[in-house]
Every structure is written in C-alpha cells, then in structure tokens.
Amino acid sequence: MTDAAEAGVRIIAVANQKGGVGKTTTAINLGTALAAVGRRVMILDLDPQGNASTGLGIERANRAVTSYEALMGEATLAEALVDTAIPNLSLVPSTIDLSGAELELVDQPRRAHRLKEALSAPAIVDNFDYVLIDCPPSLNLLTLNSMVAAHSVLVPLQCEFFALEGLSLLLRTIDQVRESFNPALEIQGIVLTMYDARNNLSDQVAADVRGFLGTKVYDTVIPRNVRISEAPSHGQPALIYDHRCAGSQAYIKLASELLRREEARIAA
Ligand code: ADP
Ligand code: MG
Secondary structure, eight states, rough: OSSHHHHHHHHEEEEEESSTHHHHHHHHHHHHHHHHHHOEEEEEETTTTOOOHHHTOOOGGGGOOOHHHHTTSOOHHHHHOOOOOSEEEEEEOOOOGGGGGHHHHHSSSTTHHHHHHHHTTTHHHHTOOOEEEOOOOOSSSHHHHHHHHOSSSEEEESSSSSSHHHHHHHHHHHHHHHHHHHHHHEEEEEEEEEEEEHHHHHHHHHHHHHHGGGGGGOOOOOOOOOOHHGGGTTTTTTTHHHHHHHHHHHHHHHHHHHHHHHHHHOOO
C-alpha cells in the first residue's frame, strides 16, 4: 500500500477559527480510525482548553510535559508524548499553561517556526505516519505554528448559516501562510460536521460549500449524533465508546476516504 507509511509522516492541522465546529472530535475520531487500520498516529493538542487530552482520557496529573514545553523549547515532543488506551495512538497533551505561550513567544526569533522545528525531530518523523494537530478556535500564533509545521489543513465545517463566511477568512489565512511561511501548504479537505438530514439549512450549506470548493469537500459527511457528544465525558473517542453509532461509522468512512485520497495524491 502506498500512503504515509512509505511517504513519511503527514502532518495535518485540524483548524477552523470558530469554536464548537468539531475540530477536536474530528482529530480524536479520525485519529482513532487511522490507528485502527494500523497507521501510527499522534494527536498533538494545541488548544489550551485541552479537550483532546481530556477526550482521550489523559488526566491533568498525567500531563507533566505538554505541547507548551515543546513550543517553548523546554522539552522535546518525544518527551511530551503519552500513550493512549488505543494501540498506535499517542498524544501530546496540553494544559491551560499553553494560553501563555503566545505572549511569551511574541518577541522570540522564529516564533512561528517553533512547532515545525519540534516536529522535525527524527523521533517524530521516523515513528509516525500521521500527526493531527488539534488547533485552538482562533487564528493566533498557535494556529500559525500549526500551519507552518503542517503539510496540510483539514477543516471541519459545521453545517450552519455563517459557515461560508468563516471559511473565506480561513482560506485567506491559509493563502497568507503560503506566501510568507509555507508555500507547500495544502488543503487536506473540508469535512462537513453536525449534519442534520432533517434540517433544510444543513442541505443548503452543504450544497453551497460543495459549489464553492468542489472536490476539496469530502463525500463523507459527519451527522449530528448524540453518542458523539456523550463520548468525551467518558474519556473515550466515540469510536471506542460506541463504535456502531452513526457518528463513529461516519468517522470510519472519513478515514478510509482520506487514505484513498492520499494514495491518489501520492501516485499523482
Ligand atoms: P471544536 O474543537 O471545534 O471546538 P468540538 O469537537 O469540541 O469542537 O465539538 C463541540 C461540541 O460538539 C462538543 O461538545 C462535541 O462533543 C460536540 N460534537 C462534535 N461533533 C458532533 C456531532 N457530529 N454530533 C453531536 N455532537 C457533536
Ligand atoms: Mg477543540
């Protein structure tokens, strides 16, 4: 099989400046689905809220070394890595400490390149197929670091009225990052989340987004599903909490669509 396993690590920033659109849920469940088919996956929690860390069952007490120390150059990412309950899935956790990083880095040289430098260590490049960076809900220095470090951006987009406006701003930001920092930055894909088939607005938004971005939008759509929203309070990905629910099944489909598209990209 030709994919990341042969092509080297693929670093994907899961980003959208809006909160509550499904970034963390997508990072956790896509990561779990990729790990389940044998890919070596790291989820890098870059949100001071630490929702990815909590959602994977990593308690505060087990977050001694975090993405904050790695960004500040006080530790390596390898030192921050913790195992999760899921085989092939590791986490770099975060805590609220990370909220100080932006101010602390502001007058540092190469402040936008900190994460890229941390991720280029052989311990990361040689030991992972996918790194999914769970970004904060803002276009701040943390998100910029993730886009400078990443090969691509995966955008979860909630099917709601202002979705396209927010998307335009995000796409402009990606263009600016390409111009100034990372010319090779790609859009991995747009995934429509919290889709409600009973709601005409969901359909309208989905059609608009597909009209605007064409094949960059995944065929797979993530439905609104109560089991997905219950899972984090159990410290488990939805895929472990209830792998049969419609939400989990959608994330399994998303992972196989992503892998299929990766094969096509690498072959091209
Ligand atoms: P973000 O990381 O973009 O802020 P989250 O992934 O944390 O967004 O999702 C926001 C909230 O919505 C969380 O409570 C999460 O459990 C819930 N949620 C996410 N995706 C779904 C879904 N498909 N169906 C139902 N609830 C969802
Ligand atoms: Mg989040």
